[in-house]
Amino acid sequence: xxxxxxxxxxxxxxxxxxxxxxxxxxxxxxxxxxxxxxxxxxxxxxxxxxxxxxxxxxxxxxxxxxxxxxxxxxxxxxxxxxxxxxxxxxxxxxxxxxxxxxxxxxxxxxxxxxxxxxxxxxxxxxxxxxxxxxxxxxxxxxxxxxxxxxxxxxxxxxxxxxxxxxxxxxxxxxxxxxxxxxxxxxxxxxxxxxxxxxxxxxxxxxxxxxxxxxxxxxxxxxxxxxxxxxxxxxxxxxxxxxxxxxxxxxxxxxxxxxxxxxxxxxxxxxxxxxxxxxxxxxxxxxxxxxxxxxxxxxxxxxxxxxxxxxxxxxxxxxxxxxxxxxxxxxxxxxxxxxxxxxxxxxxxxxxxxxxxxxxxxxxxxxxxxxxxxxxxxxxxxxxxxxxxxxxxxxxxxxxxxxxxxxxxxxxxxxxxxxxxxxxxxxxxxxxxxxxxxxxxxxxxxxxxxxxxxxxxxxxxxxxxxxxxxxxxxxxxxxxxxxxxxxxxxxxxxxxxxxxxxxxxxxxxxxxxxxxxxxxxxxxxxxxxxxxxxxxxxxxxxxxxxxxxxxxxxxxxxxxxxxxxxxxxxxxxxxxxxxxxxxxxxxxxxxxxxxxxxxxxxxxxxxxxxxxxxxxxxxxxxxxxxxxxxxxxxxxxxxxxxxxxxxxxxxxxxxxxxxxxxxxxxxxxxxxxxxxxxxxxxxxxxxxxxxxxxxxxxxxxxxxxxxxxxxxxxxxxxx
Amino acid sequence: xxxxxxxxxxxxxxxxxxxxxxxxxxxxxxxxxxxxxxxxxxxxxxxxxxxxxxxxxxxxxxxxxxxxxxxxxxxxxxxxxxxxxxxxxxxxxxxxxxxxxxxxxxxxxxxxxxxxxxxxxxxxxxxxxxxxxxxxxxxxxxxxxxxxxxxxxxxxxxxxxxxxxxxxxxxxxxxxxxxxxxxxxxxxxxxxxxxxxxxxxxxxxxxxxxxxxx
Ligand code: FES
Ligand code: FES
Numbered sequence: 042x043x044x045x046x047x048x049x050x051x052x053x054x055x056x057x058x059x060x061x062x063x064x065x066x067x068x069x070x071x072x073x074x075x076x077x078x079x080x081x082x083x084x085x086x087x088x089x090x091x092x093x094x095x096x097x098x099x100x101x102x103x104x105x106x107x108x109x110x111x112x113x114x115x116x117x118x119x120x121x122x123x124x125x126x127x128x129x130x131x132x133x134x135x136x137x138x139x140x141x142x143x144x145x146x147x148x149x150x151x152x153x154x155x156x157x158x159x160x161x162x163x164x165x166x167x168x169x170x171x172x173x174x175x176x177x178x179x180x181x182x183x184x185x186x187x188x189x190x191x192x193x194x195x196x197x198x199x200x201x202x203x204x205x206x207x208x209x210x211x212x213x214x215x216x217x218x219x220x221x222x223x224x225x226x227x228x229x230x231x232x233x234x235x236x237x238x239x240x241x242x243x244x245x246x247x248x249x250x251x252x253x254x255x256x257x258x259x260x261x262x263x264x265x266x267x268x269x270x271x272x273x274x275x276x277x278x279x280x281x282x283x284x285x286x287x288x289x290x291x292x293x294x295x296x297x298x299x300x301x302x303x304x305x306x307x308x309x310x311x312x313x314x315x316x317x318x319x320x321x322x323x324x325x326x327x328x329x330x331x332x333x334x335x336x337x338x339x340x341x342x343x344x345x346x347x348x349x350x351x352x353x354x355x356x357x358x359x360x361x362x363x364x365x366x367x368x369x370x371x372x373x374x375x376x377x378x379x380x381x382x383x384x385x386x387x388x389x390x391x392x393x394x395x396x397x398x399x400x401x402x403x404x405x406x407x408x409x410x411x412x413x414x415x416x417x418x419x420x421x422x423x424x425x426x427x428x429x430x431x432x433x434x435x436x437x438x439x440x441x442x443x444x445x446x447x448x449x450x451x452x453x454x455x456x457x458x459x460x461x462x463x464x465x466x467x468x469x470x471x472x473x474x475x476x477x478x479x480x481x482x483x484x485x486x487x488x489x490x491x492x493x494x495x496x497x498x499x500x501x502x503x504x505x506x507x508x509x510x511x512x513x514x515x516x517x518x519x520x521x522x523x524x525x526x527x528x529x530x531x532x533x534x535x536x537x538x539x540x541x542x543x544x545x546x547x548x549x550x551x552x553x554x555x556x557x558x559x560x561x562x563x564x565x566x567x568x569x570x571x572x573x574x575x576x577x578x579x580x581x582x583x584x585x586x587x588x589x590x591x592x593x594x595x596x597x598x599x600x601x602x603x604x605x606x607x608x609x610x611x612x613x614x615x616x617x618x619x620x621x622x623x624x625x626x627x628x629x630x631x632x633x634x635x636x637x638x639x640x641x642x643x644x645x646x647x648x649x650x651x652x653x654x655x656x657x658x659x660x661x662x663x664x665x666x667x668x669x670x671x672x673x674x675x676x677x678x679x680x681x682x683x684x685x686x687x688x689x690x691x692x693x694x695x696x697x698x699x700x701x702x703x704x705x706x707x708x709x710x711x712x713x714x715x716x717x718x719x720x721x722x723x724x725x726x727x728x729x730x731x732x733x734x735x736x737x738x739x740x741x742x743x744x745x746x747x748x749x750x751x752x753x754x755x756x757x758x759x
Numbered sequence: 760x761x762x763x764x765x766x767x768x769x770x771x772x773x774x775x776x777x778x779x780x781x782x783x784x785x786x787x788x789x790x791x792x793x794x795x796x797x798x799x800x801x802x803x804x805x806x807x808x809x810x811x812x813x814x815x816x817x818x819x820x821x822x823x824x825x826x827x828x829x830x831x832x833x834x835x836x837x838x839x840x841x842x843x844x845x846x847x848x849x850x851x852x853x854x855x856x857x858x859x860x861x862x863x864x865x866x867x868x869x870x871x872x873x874x875x876x877x878x879x880x881x882x883x884x885x886x887x888x889x890x891x892x893x894x895x896x897x898x899x900x901x902x903x904x905x906x907x908x909x910x911x912x913x914x915x916x917x918x919x920x921x922x923x924x925x926x927x928x929x930x931x932x933x934x935x936x937x938x939x940x941x942x943x944x945x946x947x948x949x950x951x952x953x954x955x956x957x958x959x960x961x962x963x964x965x966x967x968x969x970x971x972x973x
Contacts, residue, residue: 050914057919058910058926059902060855060895067854144845145838209859209867209920209954258857258920259954291860488918488955654914658957662917665956690860690952698958699945 043572044501045719048654051493052512053256053486062256065228066213066286073215074103076277076287077139077147078270079154080296084132084163084362084683088156096139096153101146103281105154106138112276114242119333121364122242123269129158130332131364132684133296135269140277140285163362163683167303172326172357175336178344181410182351187320191311195388199308199380199749202675203328203685204301205294206369207695208487210258212298213288216274222249223278227271229254230264230485231524236517238267239275247517254515257487262368263298264487265526270297295688299367300676302327303359304339304376308384311351316394316402320351323381329358330365337368342377345616346458348405362683368526370666371726374459375733379670379751382455382734387747390440396454396738397424397433397622408616416612416715419646420456420620423709427644430705431624440745448628451743457730461617461648461713461722462529463608467520468537470499470545471601474592476574477509480541484522484534485515489725490655491530497651498535498719502542504571504588512538520603528619528723531651533606536717541604542571548602549576549588552595559594560584608717615715619647619722623667625735629743634755638668638736639702646709648722653708660706660728667732669696672752824884828853829897839885843877844868846884847894855895855923859952866951869924870894876931895923898930906930909968917955924951929965938969 056062081088093105111124123135137154141147164170188194215226223243229235232252240247252271257264274287289297306325312318325340340354389396404421407414428434436452437443443450468482480499486492492512500507513519514534522534550569553561553576561569561576561584570579577585592599626640641664650656673694677686687693706728713720733751740758741747748757825834828851835850847853847870856879859867863878870879871893898904906929916922925948932939932947939947944965953961 050911051916053919054911054914054916055902057916057922058907060853060923062919063854064857064920067848069852144849145841207954208918209857209865209952210918211858257918259918261954288858291862490917658914658917658955658960661959662956665958689862689864691862691864695952695954696956696958697949697952698961699949701956701958704959 042501044497044507045651046649049493049497049507049652051490051655052496053492064210064256064258065226065254066215066288068215068226070215070217070284073284073286074140074142074277074281075144075147076274076285077144077151078135078273078289078293079137079139079151080293081129081132081134081136083129083158083160084165086129086158086160088127088129088136089159090157091137092155093137095155096150099146099150099153101142102139102150103142104140104277106277106280107136116238116241120266121269121332123273131296131330131362132163132682133293133364135273138273138277140281165361165363165678165683166680167305167328167359167361170359170361172359175356175358177341177354177356180353184320184322184351184353187351188309188311188322191319192314193312193388193391194309195384195391196307196309197384197387197749199306199383201304201376201379201751203303203678204369204670204674205676205693206261206263206300207294207690207693208259208261208263211289211291211294212264212268212270213286214271214274215284215286216271216278217284218279221245223275224251224253225271225275226253228257228260228264230257230260230487230526232483232485232515232517233521234267234524235271239271242272243275250517252517254485257485260487261370262372262526265524266299266367268298291690292688295676295685296364299365301369301372302329302335302337302366306340306380308380310384310388312388312392314392316392316399318347318349318403321347321349322353323377324355325377325380326357326359328361328363328366330363331360333365334358335366337373337376339373339377342374343381344410345408345618346405346456347403348409349403371459371729374726374730375670378455378457378730379733379737382731383737383749386453386734386738386741393438395438397428400424400456411616413614413616416615416617417648417711417713418618418620419709419711420622423620423622423644423646426707426709427622427624427642430707431642433624440742443743445628448630449743451627451629451739451741453625453735453737453739453742455623455731455735455738457621457623457727459528459619459723459727459730461532461619461716462527463532463536463717464523464529465605465607466522466533466537467603467605468522468534468541469520469601469603470503470538470541471599472503472545472588473599474589476505476589478503478505479511479513480538481513481519482522482534482537483514483517483519484530485525487525489659490652491525491534493655494531494651495534495538498538499542502539502571503545504573504575528725528727532717532721532723535651535719535721536606537604539719540606541602544602544604545600546571546576548600549591552597553586553591556594560586611715617716617722619645619724619727621645621727621731623731623735625732625739627736627739627743629740629758631744631758634758636672636740636753637702641704643706643728644709645706645724645727646711647724647727648711648713648716649720650708651721656708656724657706659725661704663725663728664704664706664732665696665701666729667736668700670751671733671736672754675752824888826884826888826892827890828892829894837884840883842880843870843882843884843887844879847879853894853896857920857923859920866924866928867921869927869951871927871931874931874934876928895926898926904930905968905972906933906964909964909971913960913964913967915957915960915964917957921951921953925953925961929961929968932965933968933972937972939965
C-alpha cells in the first residue's frame with residue numbers, strides 16, 4: 042500500500058488554521074436577517090396567552106412566528122417539532138421565533154414577547170419516576186438461579202448524570218429560498234436526513250431542497266437527529282423573503298438537540314473462586330421524554346464481550362418532562378462499560394485476582410451470544426501491548442499502596458468495545474484527462490478527518506497522487522451516503538470510494554482492451570491494476586499505459602462512475618467488533634480531593650488504520666472525553682421547575698489543556714478480511730468507551746474509595 | 760451527469776457560472792472553501808431584489824465606528840455596545856473568530872487588540888476603536904505564521920472550530936515568552952476550550968513553534 046496506513050496531512054488543515062473553513066452560519070448570503078428563539082420558562086402546561094405586539098414595534102423586527110401563525114407540518118414523527126401547538130413539553134422549548142435585521146435586535150425583541158402559561162407540575166426527578174420496561178434480548182441461560190448459586194458475588198449500583206455534547210460550534214443554519222427551491226447550510230451529521238425532513242415539512246419535492254454541511258464544528262451525536270431549528274430557519278426565510286441565519290446560543294443548545302440520558306444501573310456478578318464468571322445480571326434505566334422513547338443498548342455492553350453462560354440485561358425507560366435524549370459519543374456503550382467494568386474491578390478485589398487477569402480468564406474467543414466467530418479480535422494483544430507500555434506488572438495489588446510524595450497513586454484498567462458496522466453508501470468518481478480526479482459522496486466530516494481518509498483511499502485505489510485528488514462531501518447534490526455517526530463512515534464511504542475506483546478501472550480497461558496496437562490490447566479487467574497514474578497488467582507490469590493516454594486513446598475527456606457499496610453477505614456469518622484495553626494512572630491529593638489523570642495508555646484493535654495521524658487525534662480526543670465524563674461533566678436539574686441549571690460553559694465543565702497530561706494511543710494491527718474489503722472497523726466511539734471506568738477504577742486503587750456516581754468530583758473523596 | 764452545484768463550486772467564480780461538464784481544471788482543495796459558497800446569493804439576482812425591508816432605523820442614526828482591523832482602516836455602522844465579535848463576523852465578514860460560549864470562558868472568539876488576546880464576544884466595539892485589531896485572517900498573509908506552520912506540522916485541528924482562538928492565544932504566548940515551559944503553556948492555553956480535545960497536539964505544536972523560533 043502506497044498511501045493507506047501512511048501518515049498524511051489533513052487536506053482541510055490549511056483552511057482550519059487560517060480561519061477560512063466556513064461553518065453553517067458563516068456563508069456570505071445577501072442581506073441576511075437573523076432569528077432568535079424564545080423559549081418556554083415552564084416545563085409543562087399550555088401557553089395561555091402570547092402577545093408579540095410590543096416586540097413587533099421595535100426597530101428592525103421583521104416577523105415573529107409563534108404556534109398561532111407558523112406553518113403546521115404533517116410530518117409523521119414523534120420527534121419534537123417547533124411552534125406546532127400550545128402544549129409545553131419541556132422547559133426551554135422554543136415557543137416563538139423573532140426575525141430581525143440584526144441579531145441584537147432579534148434578541149432584544151425576544152425579551153419583549155409576553156407569554157402566560159397554564160402551568161402544571163413537571164416530573165423530572167429520576168428516583169420517583171415510573172419505570173417502563175423496554176424490549177431487549179432474552180436472557181442467556183438461567184441468570185438468577187446461577188447467580189444465587191455462585192460462590193463469589195458482588196452487586197453494586199451506579200449512576201451517570203445527564204451530559205451534554207457541547208461541541209464548540211453552536212447549532213445553526215442559514216436558509217434561503219429561490220422560488221420554491223430551498224437551500225440550507227446546516228450544522229449536520231447527515232444532510233440527507235435534514236433534506237427529507239424539510240421536503241416533508243414544506244411539502245416540496247426532495248429535489249427542491251439542497252442541504253449543505255461542508256464543515257461541522259464538532260457534533261458528537263448532537264446533529265445526528267434532525268433538530269428543530271433548520272425548519273425554523275427555512276420557515277423564517279420564506280416569511281421574510283430574505284436569507285435567514287439562525288444560531289442557537291450556548292444556553293439554548295442544552296435543550297436544543299438532546300443529551301446523554303441520565304443512567305442508573307445495577308450490576309450483579311456471580312463467579313467461581315477461580316474467577317470464572319457464572320452469571321451476570323446487568324440492569325439499567327435511562328430517562329427519556331414524555332413524547333418520544335429514546336433507548337440505548339446500555340445494559341447489553343458485556344453480552345458479546347465476556348464468556349459467561351448466564352446473562353441478563355433488563356432495561357427500562359424513565360419518562361420525564363425533559364426534552365428527548367439523543368446519541369452522544371459512544372452512546373450506551375460508555376455508560377454500560379462504566380457500570381460493568383467498574384463491577385468487574387470490584388470483583389477482582391473480592392477474588393484477589395489482578396483485574397487484567399480476571400478479564401483474560403473470561404475472555405470470549407467466539408461471540409458468546411450467537412456462537413459465531415469474531416471476524417477478528419485482538420483484544421488479548423491489546424492487553425499485552427498496553428500492559429507492557431504502561432508497566433502494569435509493577436502495580437501493587439492493594440488499594441492505597443502506591444504513592445508519589447504526598448499524592449496517592451492509582452492504576453486502573455478497563456475494556457472498551459464497539460461494533461464494526463457498515464452501511465450502504467454511494468460515491469462518485471470522475472477521472473479527468475489531466476490525470477486528476479474528483480471524488481464525492483454525500484456524507485459529512487464533523488472533525489475526524491473524513492475528507493482526508495477518503496482522499497487517501499481514492500489515491501490508493503486509483504493510483505493517483507493525493508495532491509491530484511479532490512474529495513467533496515456534505516451536500517445533498519452528491520450521491521447518498523449515511524450520516525456520520527456510530528463510527529461507520531470510513532468503513533461505509535471508504536468502501537464506496539474503493540468500489541467506485543474499481544469501476545473506473547473497468548471503464549478504462551474497456552477503452553483500450555479491444556484496441557489493437559495498444560500495450561493493453563486483450564487485457565482482462567481482473568488482471569489489471571492502477572498504480573502511479575498507470576493502468577497496467579498485474580501479471581506483466583511492463584504492459585502499462587498512462588491513464589491519461591488511455592483516455593486519449595478512448596477519445597474521451599474523462600471517465601465517471603457512481604457506485605454503491607453494501608455490507609457483504611459474508612459478514613453475516615461473523616460477529617464484527619472492535620476492541621481496546623485502557624490503562625490509567627491517577628494521582629490524588631487526598632486533602633483536597635483533587636484527581637489528576639497523569640497517564641493514559643490506550644491500546645486499540647480496530648482493523649486497518651487508514652491515516653495514523655487523524656486516527657491518533659480521534660483516540661486522544663476520546664480519552665479526553667473519558668476524563669471529562671469521569672471527573673467533570675454533569676448537567677444539573679432543578680426538579681422543582683424541571684429546569685436544566687448548568688447551561689453554560691462556566692457551569693458545565695469540560696476538560697481544558699491543563700487537564701491532559703500523558704496520553705499514549707497505540708493501534709494493534711488487525712487484518713480483517715471479513716468486515717469489508719479494506720478491513721476498516723471504525724474507532725471514533727471506541728476510544729472513549731472504557732476510559733471513565735478505568736479512571737474510576739484507578740481512583741479506587743489510589744484511595745480505597747469506590748465512587749459509583751459520576752462524575753468523581755473532589756467532594757465525593759472527602 | 761447532472762449538474763452538481765458543489766462540484767461546480769470547485770472551479771467557477773460566482774460571476775461566471777460554467778457548466779460542470781465542460782473543461783474542468785484541477786483546483787486544489789482550499790479553493791472549494793473560498794470561492795463560491797461565500798457568494799451564493801450574489802449568483803442569483805432574484806435574491807438581491809427580494810429585499811422588502813430596508814433597515815427600520817435610518818442609517819444616519821447608527822453611529823459610524825471606525826476600526827483598525829488587520830492593518831486596514833474600516834468603518835461600520837453599529838451600535839457602540841455591539842460586541843466586537845458580531846461586528847467582525849457579521850459586518851466585516853471576518854468569520855475566523857468564532858462564537859461559542861458568549862460569556863468569555865471558551866476563547867473561541869479570541870482576537871488580538873494591540874497584541875493582547877481579548878474575548879471579542881464580550882468586548883463592546885466602542886472599547887477597541889483606538890486599538891489595532893488582528894483576527895486569524897490577519898495573523899499572516901499566507902497562513903505561514905510560525906504558529907500556523909507548527910499547527911499544520913503537528914496536525915492539530917480536528918473539527919477546526921476552536922482553532923482560530925487557540926492559534927491567536929498561542930501566538931500571544933510566544934510573542935511574550937519565546938520559550939515557555941509546559942506549565943506556562945497549560946496556564947496560558949487553558950482559557951481556550953477544544954471539545955475535540957486537540958490539547959495534546961496544541962502543546963506539542965507550541966513547543967515546536969518555540970523551537971523553530973530559536
Ligand atoms: S465566545 Fe467568546 S469566549 Fe467563548
Ligand atoms: S478542533 Fe474541534 S473544538 Fe477544537
